[in-house]
Amino acid sequence: MSALLELDRVSKSFSRGGLFSKQRVEAVKDVSFALEPDKPEIFTVIGESGSGKSTLARMxxxxxxxxxGQVRLAGRDVATYERRAFMAEVQPIFQNPFEAFNPLKQLDRYLFMTAERFGDASGKGAAQAQADEALRQVGLSLAEIAGRFPHELSGGQLQRVAIARALVAKPRLIVADEPVSMVDASLRMSIVNLFGRLRDQLGLSIVYITHDLATAYYISDRLIIMQKGVVVEQGPARAVLSAPTHPYSRQLRDAVLTPDSAGAFRADHSPKAVATSGDMP
Known part of the structure; x- marks a missing residue:
């Protein structure tokens, strides 16, 4: 059986200094990993700004x-998918929920459109039912957001609507690019916990892109750490972050540790202790 998602020696370079410049910058270099189809997981890509993690997400x-190289979904190059068919299988969640929605468009319209275009809703009633079901999975309801505009919700609520919009399509994979970086620290863990429930209850796999080692340690099954486009370390999340072997990985970990969380990273303690004691800005 083909992997759900497979990256096979993927690289991406861009021109530096304009379209016709001969100078090239390698944003991602020779990255490979795979997600199995019958083992839902949260696979995390960790790196600082400029590490290539968001370029990887866009590929x-x-x-x-x-x-x-090649990116394959269910054994097939993603470049060969018709866009609507691809979006029915893979849905994005972006960093800033306020940029994900038109401020002049009611939020429920987004969910209805997604249900009709990428889901299996055959009419208005079915679209409303699917939207309500997805919203309830993230702790909201259609009654709470019906007719409301983005500015009428908090950042945390709006990000939950963005997650619900992704769920309406009933995808097999979600790609979440820094989904909690624009959310208040007090709400970050509630959204991270939500990803864990979606993995466990819906069987979803999630590619979680982040610079936040605390939430990565708490929720990830496996991870890779990127520096300047290169994967410098990979493996089971707790094993890698508890005892990183690459100097860059150790530098990242040491830069974010609080005195209370240091022992939790190095010892086999509950990861929740790290996430609650060391939320990062």
Whole structure:
């Protein structure tokens, strides 16, 4: 059986200094990993700004084509998918929920449109039912957001609507690019916990892109750590973050540890202790 998602020696380079410049910058270099179809997991890509993690996310989503290598969904190159068919299988969640929605458009319209275009809703009633079901999975309801505009919700609520919009399509994979970085620290863990429930209850796999080691340690099954486009470390999340072997990985960990969380990363303690004691800005 083909992997749900497979990256096979994927690289991406961009021109530096303009379209016709001969100078090239490698944003992602020779990255490979796979997610199995029968083992839902949260696979995390960790890195600082400029590490190539968001470029990697865009290649998974088919927004950027690799310069070399291949991204495959269920054994098929993502470049060969018709866009609507691809979006029915893979849904994105972006960093800033206020940029994900038109401020002049009612939020429920987004969910209805997704249900009709990417889901299996055959009419208005079915679209409303699917939207309400997805909203309830993230702790909201259609009655709460019906007729409301983005500015009428908090950042945390709006990000939950963005997650619900992704769920309406009933995808097999979600790609979440820094989904909690624009959310208040007090709400970050509630959204991260939500991802864990979606994995466990719906059987969803999630590619979680982040710079936040605390939430990564708490929720990830496996991870890779990227530096300047290169994967410098990979493996089971708790094993890697408890005892990183690459100097960059150790530098990242040490930069974010609080005195209380240091022991939790190094010892086999509950990861929840790390996430609650060391929320990062």
């Amino acid at each position: 998974i989503l088919g927004i950027h084509a690799p310069s070399s």
